[in-house]
Amino acid sequence: MKFPEKIRKYCPKCKTYTIHKVKIETSRKLRRALSKGQRRAERRSKGHGNHGRYSKRPISNWKMHSKTTKKYDLIITCSECNKSRHMSLGRLKTLEIVKT
Ligand SMILES: [Zn+2]
Secondary structure (H helix, E strand, O other): OEEEOEEEEEEOOOOEEEEEEEEEOOOOOOOOOOOHHHHHHHHHOOOOOOOHHHHOOOHHHHOOOOOOOEEEEEEEEEOOOOOEEEEEEEEEOOOEEEOO
């Protein structure tokens, strides 16, 4: 799907329709490189033999490949008051922002 770079949308702060800039939302960085659970799993799966529940691969690797599309979110920023908010587009195969 192609999406325009600037759209005209209602701004709740300005209380009128203004031009909004569009940006694709990307995943945020984690606070730490590894979470507590990830560090625990790493420690327990050291060595040889069966590691109990840590012997299984994480679900995300083998169960979650049924979907071929991705949910996209956009960040729209008002050009007048610089307030930004979210706008979700739902499931799409590809999304690109086109200059108009
Ligand atoms: Zn505004």
